[in-house]
Structures are given as C-alpha cells and as structure tokens.
Amino acid sequence: MHTLTSRCSLTFTSIFIVALAASSCSIRAEEAQPLKVAIVGLEHGHVEGFLGQLPKHSDVQLVGIADADTALWQKYGKKYSLADTLFYKSEANMIERTRPQAVLVYTSIGEHRHAIEIAAQYGVSAMVEKPLTISLEDALAIRRVAREHKIHVLVNYETTWYPSNRAAYDEVRERRIGEIRRVVVHDGHQGPKEIGVPPEFLNWLTDPEQNGAGALYDFGCYGVDLMTWLMQGETPQTVTAVVNRDKPQLYPKVDDDSTIVLQYPHAQAVIMGSWNWPFGRKDMEVYGATGYAITVAADKIRIRHEHDAEERTTEAPPLPDRERDSLAYLSAVLRGQIVPKGDLSALDTNVIVMQILDAARESARTGHSVKLSKLGD
The missing domain is CATH 3.30.360.10 (Dihydrodipicolinate Reductase; domain 2)
Structure with a gap:
C-alpha cells in the first residue's frame, strides 16, 4: 500500500511539473508574440513620435490606421513607407478587420471619448495622447466605459518617460x-x-x-x-x-x-x-x-x-525596461506585468x-x- 501511495504521489507530482512547464512555455510564447496595435486619427502631430519609435520595437506590430482624411494617409504613408492596406476610414471597420489589442489615439483631444467608446465595444484597450479628454464629464464617462468593458485606458505624456x-x-x-x-x-x-x-x-x-x-x-x-x-x-x-x-x-x-x-x-x-x-x-x-x-x-x-x-x-x-517609453509600458500593462494604478x-x-x-x-x-x-x- 505504501508503495502504491508513493507511486501515485510521484505520478501526480510529475503531472504537475509537466503542466507547470507547459503553462510557462505558453506564457513565454504569448509574450514572444508582437503586441498588435492600431492608430486612430492622424491629426495629432505626436503620431510622428510613435511612427519614429516603432522600428525600435520588434515586440509591437502596427496592424491598422483609421482616419477619414486620405490626404493624411498619403502624407504619412509616403514619409514612413506604410502599406496602403493599413489604412481604413472607419475605426470600427479597422478594428473588425485587424483585431488589435490596443488602439493608440491621435485624434483631437475632443474626440478621445468617442474613440475610446468605439474601441471598448470590441474589448480593445486604448492609449491616448495627453490629456485624457476635455472635461471632467467626459473623464467620468470614460472611466465608466473602461470598467464596464474591462479595458485599460492609459494616457501618454512625454515627461512620463523622463x-x-x-x-x-x-x-x-x-x-x-x-x-x-x-x-x-x-x-x-x-x-x-x-x-x-x-x-x-x-x-x-x-x-x-x-x-x-x-x-x-x-x-x-x-x-x-x-x-x-x-x-x-x-x-x-x-x-x-x-x-x-x-x-x-x-x-x-x-x-x-x-x-x-x-x-x-x-x-x-x-x-x-x-x-x-x-x-x-x-x-x-x-x-x-x-x-x-x-x-x-x-x-x-x-x-x-x-x-x-x-x-x-x-x-x-x-x-x-518596461517603463522606458510608452510602447514598452503599454505592452507590459496588456501582458499583466504592470498594474496601472496611481502612476502617471x-x-x-x-x-x-x-x-x-x-x-x-x-x-x-x-x-x-x-x-x-x-x-x-
């Protein structure tokens, strides 16, 4: 009986170790996959900071850009060698087609709430350029929708990375x-x-x-x-x-x-x-x-x-490293490595x-x- 118990215990331990190893491999594989992000809006000049930073981040993949202004498509497409297939006129259509994990919002500040609400309907998190929005009323509405749809809403300030x-x-x-x-x-x-x-x-x-x-x-x-x-x-x-x-x-x-x-x-x-x-x-x-x-x-x-x-x-x-810039931070938040509470x-x-x-x-x-x-x- 003692031998049988020992064997069962050994078998259970072996299964646990194998399962743990498999889980660890799965987590590492998930972290090795690039973070899929999309741009919403090209009206904010800070989008150039993102596009210039992107080549330094092999862990981030740009899958779509939504903006109704085709002149801006041409401007940024030419300057940063962006494929025509990246561009969409509608945020919702772009999200449905490309399935990003997060949108980076480069609209006017007054459009932040609208862009976040659209992304939230698809369970997609958002990082907007500072400030969060234009009023306390909008800020509280954004907080409600973030909680309701269980998404992250983050704000990028240049000085956060100083x-x-x-x-x-x-x-x-x-x-x-x-x-x-x-x-x-x-x-x-x-x-x-x-x-x-x-x-x-x-x-x-x-x-x-x-x-x-x-x-x-x-x-x-x-x-x-x-x-x-x-x-x-x-x-x-x-x-x-x-x-x-x-x-x-x-x-x-x-x-x-x-x-x-x-x-x-x-x-x-x-x-x-x-x-x-x-x-x-x-x-x-x-x-x-x-x-x-x-x-x-x-x-x-x-x-x-x-x-x-x-x-x-x-x-x-x-x-x-996880806080060296906005993309590293966003990636760490979405992978559960940073809990965004009380920080900038x-x-x-x-x-x-x-x-x-x-x-x-x-x-x-x-x-x-x-x-x-x-x-x-």
Missing part, C-alpha cells in the same frame, strides 16, 4: 527631502505656430471645442499630472488659474499663457504652461521640508539635502487630472478659486 522625473519622485517617496511643501513646474515652447506644427494639428489645437483650452490644457496638464502623482492621488483643496492672451493675432480663440495654483493642506503647486517661452522646456522643482530636487531636461537632476553644504547635479538612473499614465490618476484642469478652466473664466472635493468611485 528619468529625471522618476528620480525626483524617488527623493520624495524615500523621504530624502522630507514632506512636500512646494512644487513648481514649467512646460511649453514658443508656440505651436512658431515651431511649425502641421496645419491639421494647429487647426484643432487652437480650437477650444477640440482642445479644451489653449496652453492651459496643452501644457498645464503635464504639471497637474506630475503633482497628482507626487501627492499619491490626493485631491487639492482649491484650484486657482490665470490665463493670458499675449498673442491674440496668432491665437484669437484660446489662451497662450497659463498659471495654475493648487493648494493642499500642507503643500502648494505652481504650474506654468505656456506658448510664450523663449525656448522649449519641461522641468520641475520639488521642495521638501528638508531639501529639494530640481529636474534638468530628461536625464539630470539637481539635489540638495538638509546637511549638504551645496547642491549637486547628477545623472538620473535609467527607467526600468493610469486612468485613476488622469481622472483627477481632468477634475483639476476642468476647475482651472472655470477659475480662469470666473476669476475665482474653485474648491474641490474627492471624487467618488
């Missing part, structure tokens, strides 16, 4: 500079027309119905996203915003300069998004109770701690970002601070 921002965050998280007291963020450039953005991009970027605002949304969103991340999703008590129209001859419909002040119980953020900088910039200053961290471009950081005689400038450590691209973070941006727009309109409370689930 090692310098992660290094500043680590200074806070590891309490090396003490509790946050003040954060100052500068983002923007000389202006979209001045730097020569494509006409299809400029048309909606300067239309408040499609962009939400001007520089307030276009560049204010970076700082709001960073501050929400640094504060671990805490909602500010008040939002105060001031906007200028310094170049009405160029931008008659929207603001071209903005300042947003976020007040927390023991911290404050000043976020300056502008189309009036003398040069492009994306940098952040984080001041704690016992030190500070100031980012320098994408990969350097200036640090001074409580007992340091002077500050030092250092190279920021590289980001993990996560939906929960970006619903709060939209609550703040919506309030900032209202504050700028009325000239009064807007009080906020925590959003319900």
Whole structure:
C-alpha cells in the first residue's frame, strides 16, 4: 500500500511539473508574440513620435490606421513607407478587420471619448495622447466605459518617460527631502505656430471645442499630472488659474499663457504652461521640508539635502525596461506585468487630472478659486 501511495504521489507530482512547464512555455510564447496595435486619427502631430519609435520595437506590430482624411494617409504613408492596406476610414471597420489589442489615439483631444467608446465595444484597450479628454464629464464617462468593458485606458505624456522625473519622485517617496511643501513646474515652447506644427494639428489645437483650452490644457496638464502623482492621488483643496492672451493675432480663440495654483493642506503647486517661452522646456522643482530636487531636461537632476553644504547635479538612473517609453509600458500593462494604478499614465490618476484642469478652466473664466472635493468611485 505504501508503495502504491508513493507511486501515485510521484505520478501526480510529475503531472504537475509537466503542466507547470507547459503553462510557462505558453506564457513565454504569448509574450514572444508582437503586441498588435492600431492608430486612430492622424491629426495629432505626436503620431510622428510613435511612427519614429516603432522600428525600435520588434515586440509591437502596427496592424491598422483609421482616419477619414486620405490626404493624411498619403502624407504619412509616403514619409514612413506604410502599406496602403493599413489604412481604413472607419475605426470600427479597422478594428473588425485587424483585431488589435490596443488602439493608440491621435485624434483631437475632443474626440478621445468617442474613440475610446468605439474601441471598448470590441474589448480593445486604448492609449491616448495627453490629456485624457476635455472635461471632467467626459473623464467620468470614460472611466465608466473602461470598467464596464474591462479595458485599460492609459494616457501618454512625454515627461512620463523622463528619468529625471522618476528620480525626483524617488527623493520624495524615500523621504530624502522630507514632506512636500512646494512644487513648481514649467512646460511649453514658443508656440505651436512658431515651431511649425502641421496645419491639421494647429487647426484643432487652437480650437477650444477640440482642445479644451489653449496652453492651459496643452501644457498645464503635464504639471497637474506630475503633482497628482507626487501627492499619491490626493485631491487639492482649491484650484486657482490665470490665463493670458499675449498673442491674440496668432491665437484669437484660446489662451497662450497659463498659471495654475493648487493648494493642499500642507503643500502648494505652481504650474506654468505656456506658448510664450523663449525656448522649449519641461522641468520641475520639488521642495521638501528638508531639501529639494530640481529636474534638468530628461536625464539630470539637481539635489540638495538638509546637511549638504551645496547642491549637486547628477545623472538620473535609467527607467526600468518596461517603463522606458510608452510602447514598452503599454505592452507590459496588456501582458499583466504592470498594474496601472496611481502612476502617471493610469486612468485613476488622469481622472483627477481632468477634475483639476476642468476647475482651472472655470477659475480662469470666473476669476475665482474653485474648491474641490474627492471624487467618488
């Protein structure tokens, strides 16, 4: 009897090991398959960043592009040697024919909700260019549809992939500079027309119905996203915003300069998004109770701690491979290797970002601070 029991136990163990090995092989095979993605919209100039990045990602396959404008098909098809068979006029038709695992949305900001809702009907996740959408109402609708259809909705900000921002965050998280007291963020450039953005991009970027605002949304969103991340999703008590129209001859419909002040119980953020900088910039200053961290471009950081005689400038450590850029991150999320919660691209973070941006727009309109409370689930 003892021998029979031993044999049965050995047989069961062998079966378990074989099954486990087969499961591991299956997972590895699945991870080895390229991630199938499709583009929705070609009106957003940032699509060039994706198309330029794609050759570096053998793990990502572009299976379709949906846009009704055939002139844009020709423009991007020629520039990036894209096959004619990739192009579709309808997002729904493109998804039905190509079955992507995720869509990358490069429409106007005002079209984000619509593009996500179409993808959700097919159970397809989405990554949109910043910000998430144009209003809190749209953001809450996107959250509902994402939950209902069990899809991921992610937001891509260029600054998410800056090692310098992660290094500043680590200074806070590891309490090396003490509790946050003040954060100052500068983002923007000389202006979209001045730097020569494509006409299809400029048309909606300067239309408040499609962009939400001007520089307030276009560049204010970076700082709001960073501050929400640094504060671990805490909602500010008040939002105060001031906007200028310094170049009405160029931008008659929207603001071209903005300042947003976020007040927390023991911290404050000043976020300056502008189309009036003398040069492009994306940098952040984080001041704690016992030190500070100031980012320098994408990969350097200036640090001074409580007992340091002077500050030092250092190279920021590289980001993990799964977070080195938007495609690596998207792939890791869809393969279950990263849970997108509370980070810079996560939906929960970006619903709060939209609550703040919506309030900032209202504050700028009325000239009064807007009080906020925590959003319900």
